[in-house]
Amino acid sequence: MSKxxxxxxxxxxxxxxxxxxxxxxSVLPIVVCVITAFKTPEEYASTNVMTLPKxxxxxxNFIQAWSQANMGVAFRNSIIILVFxxxxxxxxxxxxxxxxxRFKFKGNGFIRNLFLFASLLPGIAMQVSVYQIMYSLGWIxxxxxxxxxxxxxxxxxxxxxxxxxxxxxxxxxxxxxMDGCTYFGxxxxxxxxxxxxxxxxxMILKGVSVYNEYYTANLYLQDKNRLVxxxxxxxxxxxxxxxxxxxxxxxxxxxxxxxxxxxxxxQKQIYGxxxxxxxxx
Amino acid sequence: MNEKRxxxxxxxxGKVNRRLCIFTFMFVPVTLLLVFTYIPFFKMIGFSxxxxxYIGEKEFVGLKNYMxxxxxxxxxxxxxxxxxxxVASFVQLALALYFASVxxxxxxxxxVFKGLMFFPYLVCGIAVGFIFKFFYTRGFVLDTVLQxxxxxxxxxxxxxxxxxxxxxxxxxxxxxxYMGQGMVMFIGAIMSVDASLYEAGDIDGANSFQKFIYIIxxxxxxxxxxxxxxxxxxxxxxxxxxxxxxxxxxxxxxYFVIMNKLAHESQKVGLASAMAIVxxxxxxxxxxxxxxxxKYYFGVGDAEPLREIRKRKKRLEAKGGTR
Numbered sequence: 001m002s003k004x005x006x007x008x009x010x011x012x013x014x015x016x017x018x019x020x021x022x023x024x025x026s027v028l029p030i031v032v033c034v035i036t037a038f039k040t041p042e043e044y045a046s047t048n049v050m051t052l053p054k055x056x057x058x059x060x061n062f063i064q065a066w067s068q069a070n071m072g073v074a075f076r077n078s079i080i081i082l083v084f085x086x087x088x089x090x091x092x093x094x095x096x097x098x099x100x101x102r103f104k105f106k107g108n109g110f111i112r113n114l115f116l117f118a119s120l121l122p123g124i125a126m127q128v129s130v131y132q133i134m135y136s137l138g139w140i141x142x143x144x145x146x147x148x149x150x151x152x153x154x155x156x157x158x159x160x161x162x163x164x165x166x167x168x169x170x171x172x173x174x175x176x177x178m179d180g181c182t183y184f185g186x187x188x189x190x191x192x193x194x195x196x197x198x199x200x201x202x203m204i205l206k207g208v209s210v211y212n213e214y215y216t217a218n219l220y221l222q223d224k225n226r227l228v229x230x231x232x233x234x235x236x237x238x239x240x241x242x243x244x245x246x247x248x249x250x251x252x253x254x255x256x257x258x259x260x261x262x263x264x265x266x267q268k269q270i271y272g273x274x275x276x277x278x279x280x281x
Numbered sequence: 282m283n284e285k286r287x288x289x290x291x292x293x294x295g296k297v298n299r300r301l302c303i304f305t306f307m308f309v310p311v312t313l314l315l316v317f318t319y320i321p322f323f324k325m326i327g328f329s330x331x332x333x334x335y336i337g338e339k340e341f342v343g344l345k346n347y348m349x350x351x352x353x354x355x356x357x358x359x360x361x362x363x364x365x366x367x368v369a370s371f372v373q374l375a376l377a378l379y380f381a382s383v384x385x386x387x388x389x390x391x392x393v394f395k396g397l398m399f400f401p402y403l404v405c406g407i408a409v410g411f412i413f414k415f416f417y418t419r420g421f422v423l424d425t426v427l428q429x430x431x432x433x434x435x436x437x438x439x440x441x442x443x444x445x446x447x448x449x450x451x452x453x454x455x456x457x458x459y460m461g462q463g464m465v466m467f468i469g470a471i472m473s474v475d476a477s478l479y480e481a482g483d484i485d486g487a488n489s490f491q492k493f494i495y496i497i498x499x500x501x502x503x504x505x506x507x508x509x510x511x512x513x514x515x516x517x518x519x520x521x522x523x524x525x526x527x528x529x530x531x532x533x534x535x536y537f538v539i540m541n542k543l544a545h546e547s548q549k550v551g552l553a554s555a556m557a558i559v560x561x562x563x564x565x566x567x568x569x570x571x572x573x574x575x576k577y578y579f580g581v582g583d584a585e586p587l588r589e590i591r592k593r594k595k596r597l598e599a600k601g602g603t604r
Binding site: 008011012015018019022023025026027028029030032033036048049050092093095096098099103105111114115118120121122124125126127128129130131132133135148149151152158182183184187208211212214215219230231232234235237245248249251252255256259260262263267271272274275 | 298299301302303306307309310311313314316317318319320321322324325328335376379380383384388390393394395396397398399400401403404405406407408411412413415416418421422425426457460461462465466468469470472488489518520521524537540541544545550553554556557560561564565568
């Protein structure tokens with residue numbers, strides 16, 4: 001019996017060791033960044049990267065990074081993009097999902113397949129020719145154009161909405177129609193308010209990807225003085241500033257703060273949203 | 282006045298209202314889909330037969346671009362790099378599965394560990410790039426940690442320049458970033474397993490390893506296999522890690538990194554389009570195999586897996602072919 005008990009403790013010790021190791025590896029690269037972001041240039045030049053800074057209240061690097069990378073403008077633009085893209089894609093996505101899940105009509109399956117096939121096309125590859133379209137529309141360096149493009153490239157949220165609609169009983173719509181409600185009324189007055197959990201899920205999944213999007217932002221918002229986003233603001237550090245890691249790390253930490261806050265506040269929803277998105281594939 | 286009301290009545294009457302609703306609700310998303318996915322897609326097919334830049338004249342060259350994709354050293358070499366990422370994504374799945382099954386049981390501090398391992402997923406790609414450029418720099422983070430473990434700095438390679446190891450370094454960062462996401466997904470799947478199965482296991486005296494093999498694995502095998510296949514298509518189209526960490530230098534340029542360079546730096550739009558189409562065909566093939574596997578082994582929705590149906594047929598035939 002004591003042997004079995006020993007074995008069990010050994011296993012749980014091993015479990016904790018792997019967990020600690022996993023946690024350590026996950027945070028180490030970030031923690032080192034935090035350490036470096038608080039070092040004075042002399043400290044940065046003279047001490048090992050793992051040495052803790054002498055003064056944890058040395059914010060000069062953050063101030064430098066903020067102004068050099070134009071982060072005030074970057075945050076403003078990112079917030080504008082986030083608000084409009086989320087509003088746009090939630091509205092259009094849920095409307096489309098409503099039509100596809102509630103009405104049987106010719107072409108329903110065809111449209112579903114159009115969206116399904118579109119999800120197979122790798123986004124990066126498509127930008128080769130999307131760029132040409134954006135160019136001929138005159139939407140390079142045009143924030144509303146970028147926002148519209150970002151609304152259009154979303155398939156996962158439509159599927160989350162469809163899945164959600166299929167769990168709301170049809171009888172709800174039917175009784176509303178009986179009471180003289182139009183189909184528009186059914187959607188806006190009855191179903192849309194019920195969608196809240198799905199909307200939260202989509203906001204999180206889509207929000208993370210929009211906030212972090214830098215490839216298309218870099219491609220279509222090239223005017224870096226006016227149209228920089230939080231993700232692209234970091235590009236400032238690629239040129240001659242390429243090895244001033246005390247500034248770079250400060251910049252990286254600044255971009256991470258909003259993500260960290262959202263993560264701490266909505267941990268449950270984020271986990272739930274990911275699990276829900278995964279079940280659908 | 283009278284006419285207006287009748288118009289309103291006409292609009293709100295069942296059939297018309299229904300059509301109107303279908304049309305207006307679909308108009309915007311379908312237009313966006315056409316403009317930003319299908320028109321570019323067909324244009325890209327067109328581009329791939331031309332020698333062209335974004336602006337200026339174009340010249341029809343037939344299949345020359347496609348020939349070039351298969352003969353150019355850099356394009357084809359880049360496809361081989363996918364192997365590194367396939368291996369990396371399998372490692373990532375295995376780690377995610379391990380941590381998910383450990384964290385699904387009662388364990389102290391599981392919330393903290395889960396949070397720590399998940400957070401990298403929320404860091405933006407370009408920031409990940411900087412973090413790891415810093416992490417791998419000679420004499421910096423990784424080297425320091427390894428020196429603590431007793432390695433000599435002289436023996437350590439240049440993680441991002443040494444061509445024998447740099448692809449592994451870069452692929453490892455994507456494991457770092459996405460492992461937590463996979464883990465959270467698997468925890469979700471494990472949690473949806475009927476809890477009474479675990480209780481039954483406890484009564485029968487199963488240890489956690491046995492519970493993993495006999496309860497967890499069979500219940501979530503569908504999602505595991507699907508993720509394995511998805512990771513193959515994902516590995517073909519790897520872009521971010523090399524793009525942000527090495528910029529594709531020192532032999533780390535994956536297929537899409539090369540394609541991006543050709544399209545937006547050298548402006549060889551035709552060739553880049555041909556590359557995209559070739560990869561797309563590869564992804565289609567992989568997806569078709571995936572769909573077939575799904576149908577054959579797991580069944581789609583409520584449908585029975587084909588394999589079961591076939592097995593039953595065989596059994597029936599063996600019995601003498603009676604229905």
